Amino acid sequence: xxxxxxxxxxxxxxxxxxxxxxxxxxxxxxxxxxxxxxxxxxxxxxxxxxxxxxxxxxxxxxxxxxxxxxxxxxxxxxxxxxxxxxxxxxxxxxxxxxxxxxxxxxxxxxxxxxxxxxxxxxxxxxxxxxxxxxxxxxxxxxxxxxxxxxxxxxxxxxxxxxxxxxxxxxxxxxxxxxxxxxxxxxxxxxxxxxxxxxxxxxxxxxxxxxxxxxxxxxxxxxxxxxxxxxxxxxxxxxxxxxxxxxxxxxxxxxxxxxxxxxxxxxxxxxxxxxxxxxxxxxxxxxxxxxxxxxxxxxxxxxxxxxxxxxxxxxxxxxxxxxxxxxxxxxxx
Amino acid sequence: xxxxxxxxxxxxxxxxxxxxxxxxxxxxxxxxxxxxxxxxxxxxxxxxxxxxxxxxxxxxxxxxxxxxxxxxxxxxxxxxxxxxxxxxxxxxxxxxxxxxxxxxxxxxxxxxxxxxxxxxxxxxxxxxxxxxxxxxxxxxxxxxxxxxxxxxxxxxxxxxxx
Numbered sequence: 001x002x003x004x005x006x007x008x009x010x011x012x013x014x015x016x017x018x019x020x021x022x023x024x025x026x027x028x029x030x031x032x033x034x035x036x037x038x039x040x041x042x043x044x045x046x047x048x049x050x051x052x053x054x055x056x057x058x059x060x061x062x063x064x065x066x067x068x069x070x071x072x073x074x075x076x077x078x079x080x081x082x083x084x085x086x087x088x089x090x091x092x093x094x095x096x097x098x099x100x101x102x103x104x105x106x107x108x109x110x111x112x113x114x115x116x117x118x119x120x121x122x123x124x125x126x127x128x129x130x131x132x133x134x135x136x137x138x139x140x141x142x143x144x145x146x147x148x149x150x151x152x153x154x155x156x157x158x159x160x161x162x163x164x165x166x167x168x169x170x171x172x173x174x175x176x177x178x179x180x181x182x183x184x185x186x187x188x189x190x191x192x193x194x195x196x197x198x199x200x201x202x203x204x205x206x207x208x209x210x211x212x213x214x215x216x217x218x219x220x221x222x223x224x225x226x227x228x229x230x231x232x233x234x235x236x237x238x239x240x241x242x243x244x245x246x247x248x249x250x251x252x253x254x255x256x257x258x259x260x261x262x263x264x265x266x267x268x269x270x271x272x273x274x275x276x277x278x279x280x281x282x283x284x285x286x287x288x289x290x291x292x293x294x295x296x297x298x299x300x301x302x303x304x305x306x307x308x309x310x311x312x313x314x315x316x317x318x319x320x321x322x323x324x325x326x327x328x329x330x331x332x
Numbered sequence: 333x334x335x336x337x338x339x340x341x342x343x344x345x346x347x348x349x350x351x352x353x354x355x356x357x358x359x360x361x362x363x364x365x366x367x368x369x370x371x372x373x374x375x376x377x378x379x380x381x382x383x384x385x386x387x388x389x390x391x392x393x394x395x396x397x398x399x400x401x402x403x404x405x406x407x408x409x410x411x412x413x414x415x416x417x418x419x420x421x422x423x424x425x426x427x428x429x430x431x432x433x434x435x436x437x438x439x440x441x442x443x444x445x446x447x448x449x450x451x452x453x454x455x456x457x458x459x460x461x462x463x464x465x466x467x468x469x470x471x472x473x474x475x476x477x478x479x480x481x482x483x484x485x486x487x488x489x490x491x492x493x494x
Contacts, residue, residue: 168465169493170390170391170493171465171468172465177343179343187338188338188340190338190339190340190341190342190343191343192342192343192345194345194346197358198357198358198359199358199359199389200359200463200465201359201361201463202359237357237359239352239353239357239358240349240352240358241346241348241349241352241353242348242352242353243345243346243348245342245343245345247340247342278463279463280459280460280463280464282464
C-alpha cells in the first residue's frame with residue numbers, strides 16, 4: 001500500500017489457466033464466513049498468469065524482482081508470528097529492472113505435492129496459497145490467492161465394526177455396535193444398542209458426534225471439543241432384551257476427514273458419544289473414536305438399465321434415480 | 333467402479349424374550365414421603381414424615397419398607413452422602429430458621445402449608461438420591477430408608493450386591 005501519490009505503483013492479479021473448468025468449493029474463513037475457492041488435489045499442477053498493471057500509465061516502475069510463490073502453511077492462533085511452512089515453492093518471473101508498461105507473466109508449478117487437507121479450525125489454520133510479489137526498495141507489492149486442497153482416500157481394506165459391552169455394575173449393561181470404524185463423509189452410521197440390564201429409569205438416549213481439535217505438544221496440549229451433531233435415537237424407557245437401531249446420515253453435517261498429527265502440529269479427530277439420560281437428568285455416556293475419510297467423486301458415464309436397478313438399495317438416492325433416468329434415455 | 337449407495341439395513345438383532353418384554357421392569361423404585369405428624373409439646377415439638385419404599389432392585393434388602401424420619405435425619409443423610417460418596421447431592425428444602433423465631437403470625441414450622449412444601453421437597457430429594465447408582469452403594473442411604481432407627485454412630489461402608 002503506498003501512501004504517497006508520486007512515483008509509480010502497480011496492481012497484481014493472479015489468474016489460473018483452468019479458471020473456467022476447475023471446480024470451486026466452499027470453505028469457512030477464520031471469522032466464520034463461507035467463501036468459494038478453487039479446489040486442488042495432491043500432485044496437480046498449479047499454473048496461470050500474473051498480471052501486473054501499472055497505475056500511472058507512461059511512468060516507469062523500478063523494482064527489485066518479481067516472483068510468485070506457492071505456499072502451504074500451518075498457523076497456530078496462539079502463535080501468530082510463526083508460520084510453519086511445509087510446502088514452499090518459488091518461481092522468479094522478472095529480474096530486477098524497470099517496467100514501462102503493464103505486463104503479464106506465465107507461471108507453472110508442476111505436480112505440486114499437497115500432502116494435507118486445507119483446514120480452518122478454532123485454534124489452528126492450514127492453508128495453501130499463491131503469492132505474487134514485486135520487490136521494491138521502500139515497500140513490496142504483493143497479492144495472495146488462497147486455494148483449497150482436499151485429500152482423498154479409497155475404501156479402506158480393513159474396516160471392522162465396533163462392538164462393545166459397557167455399563168455400570170448391577171445398574172446398567174448395554175452392548176453397542178457400529179457397523180464400521182471408518183466412515184467417509186457421506187456415509188451412514190448403522191448400528192444398534194442392545195440392553196442387557198436396566199435397573200435405572202432411562203428417559204431417552206442420543207448419539208452425539210464430537211469433533212476434537214488438538215493443538216500444541218507436550219505439557220501445552222490443548223483440546224477443543226465441539227459437538228457437531230446431537231441425534232436422539234430413543235425416547236422412553238427400555239427393558240432388558242430390547243434393541244434400538246441407529247441410522248445416522250453423515251452428509252448432513254459439516255465435517256472434515258480425520259487429521260492425525262499433521263506436520264506434528266495438530267490433530268482433528270471425531271468421536272461418537274452415546275448418551276443415556278435418566279429421569280433425574282443424570283447422564284451416562286460412552287465415547288468411541290471413528291475415522292472419517294474423504295471419498296472422491298466419480299463421474300458416472302452411461303450405465304445399463306439393469307445395473308442401475310441393481311445399484312439401488314433400500315433407500316433411494318438422487319444419483320441412483322438420475323442413473324435410472326439416464327439409462328432409460330439411453331435405451332430409447 | 334460404480335458409485336455405491338450405502339447399505340442402511342438394520343443390523344441383526346436377537347429377538348426379545350417375551351417375559352422380558354411384557355414382565356415387570358427391573359428398575360421399579362417408588363418412594364413416597366407422606367403423613368406428617370407433629371409429636372411432643374411446646375418447645376420440644378418436631379414433625380416426622382413417613383417414608384414408604386417399594387422396589388424390585390436387588391440392592392435393597394427389603395422390597396417394601398416403611399419408616400418415620402424427621403428433617404434433621406435428612407440433613408444427616410445429606411452430610412453423610414456428601415462426605416462418603418462422589419455424588420453431587422441435591423439440595424434439601426430450606427431449613428427455614430426464620431420460621432422458628434418467636435412472635436410470628438402463623439404456626440411457624442408447624443404451619444400446614446410449610447409442612448406440605450417441605451414434604452414435597454423431601455420426596456423430590458429422596459427420589460433423586462435413591463435412584464443414583466453411586467448413592468445406592470452407601471450404607472447410610474439403606475439405613476436411612478429401611479432401618480427402624482438411624483444410628484448416627486454407625487460405621488460408614490459401601491454396600492455390594494449379593
